[in-house]
Amino acid sequence: MxxxxxxxxxxxxxxxxxxxxxxxxxGGAGQLGFARAFADQFGVAKLSGEVSFAGRSDRAIALDLMRAHDVPQTDENWQRFQEAYLGNLPAALAELPGxxxxxxxxxxxxxxxxxxxxxxxxxxxxxxxxxxxxxxxxxxxxxxxxxxxxxxxxxxxxxxxxxxxxxxxxxxxxxxxxxxxxxxxxxxxxxxxxxxxxxxxxxxxxxxxxxxxxxxxxxxxxxxxxxxxxxxxxxxxxxxxxxxxx
Ligand SMILES: [Mg+2]
The missing domain is CATH 3.40.50.1000 (HAD superfamily/HAD-like)
Structure with a gap:
């Protein structure tokens, strides 16, 4: 048995x-994708170091960055951010060692x-x-x-x-x-x-x-x-x- x-x-x-x-x-591809999206869409040269990324939602991070850089938190800007970020992400992933x-x-x-x-x-x-x-x-x-x-x-x-x-x-x-x-x-x-x-x-x-x-x-x-x-x-x-x- x-x-x-x-x-x-x-x-x-x-x-x-x-x-x-x-x-x-x-290797930081997500943050690089965020930085490029804010540079392309909103002319932000360098992202504020005040906004924390780890463990937070992309939406929360993006809205905090908009506030930090005086970008209006509109639906249109959220859409622009998303398209730019998602467009940049594959290249950022390929570029950085992870x-x-x-x-x-x-x-x-x-x-x-x-x-x-x-x-x-x-x-x-x-x-x-x-x-x-x-x-x-x-x-x-x-x-x-x-x-x-x-x-x-x-x-x-x-x-x-x-x-x-x-x-x-x-x-x-x-x-x-x-x-x-x-x-x-x-x-x-x-x-x-x-x-x-x-x-x-x-x-x-x-x-x-x-x-x-x-x-x-x-x-x-x-x-x-x-x-x-x-x-x-x-x-x-x-x-x-x-x-x-x-
Ligand atoms: Mg995590």
């Missing part, structure tokens, strides 16, 4: 990834071993910006759903959108896998931990971006890892929630 391990529970698990500093490091962060391909492959795990995005990037970045690093096709920074300035709103998208995805798979049992949010900034908690997710922090392990630890994530090269604790968490892999 096979030993009984954790009983299998019908349901799905969603793993929601931040992009910059978590899946990839672009990388897929340690362990990411193996972790994604391990998650894809389970038919009851769905992987998605929870990012401040514009959807098309996320697509450009992850296509450049050959990761885009792994993420069928997500929450993005097109409409929201608040990261918690994006988290709610990502969770709704995960639920829709689970519902579309229903009959095969059942309801969403838990979401895991993985990110490299305090904003990722906070927005994960705002949706009741299991939060995982990695100091692979600009934020130190000490600063992340102060946010009390459920797990703090050096990087994602050994994801055993995360796979064990999923196993504890859903039961034995299948």
């Amino acid at each position: 096979r030993p009984t391990s954790a009983p299998y529970k019908k349901g799905m698990y969603a793993v929601l990834f931040d992009i910059d500093g978590t899946l990839i490091q672009t 990388t897929v962060l340690p362990g990411i391909p193996a972790f994604i492959a391990a998650l894809q071993q389970r038919s009851d795990v769905a992987i998605g995005l929870l990012t401040g990037n514009l959807r098309r910006g996320a697509e450009a970045k992850l296509t450049h690093y050959e990761l885009w096709d792994h993420f069928p759903f997500g929450g993005f920074g097109d409409l929201a300035t608040d990261r918690n709103e994006i988290a709610a959108t990502a969770l709704a998208a995960a639920n829709d995805h689970a519902a579309a798979c229903n009959g095969r896998s059942g309801p969403l049992r838990e979401a895991m949010v993985i990110g490299d900034t305090v904003h990722d931990v906070r927005c994960g908690k705002s949706i009741g997710a299991y939060t995982v922090a990695v100091p692979t971006g600009q934020t130190s392990a000490e600063t992340l630890s102060a946010e009390a994530p459920d797990v703090l890892l050096d990087d994602l090269s050994d994801c055993t604790p995360l796979l064990e968490r999923i196993g504890a929630v859903l039961g034995t892999a299948r």
Whole structure:
């Protein structure tokens, strides 16, 4: 007789990834794309250093930069910014050396071993910006759903959108896998931990971006890892929630 391990529970698990500093490091391509868009569209020679980028939505960053450079925050200027930024981004990605962060391909492959795990995005990037970045690093096709920074300035709103998208995805798979049992949010900034908690997710922090392990630890994530090269604790968490892999 096979030993009984954790009983299998019908349901799905969603793993929601931040992009910059978590899946990839672009070498600053996003900021270069922002700088060129503001130069092309609004004649801004150098972006204000007062506006923080890490872990924030593209919309929030762009609106803050408009305010800092006396550019009216109109819908028209937001549209002009987006088109210029998205137009500049592929060249910026090609120009700057970047990388897929340690362990990411193996972790994604391990998650894809389970038919009851769905992987998605929870990012401040514009959807098309996320697509450009992850296509450049050959990761885009792994993420069928997500929450993005097109409409929201608040990261918690994006988290709610990502969770709704995960639920829709689970519902579309229903009959095969059942309801969403838990979401895991993985990110490299305090904003990722906070927005994960705002949706009741299991939060995982990695100091692979600009934020130190000490600063992340102060946010009390459920797990703090050096990087994602050994994801055993995360796979064990999923196993504890859903039961034995299948
Ligand atoms: Mg990040």
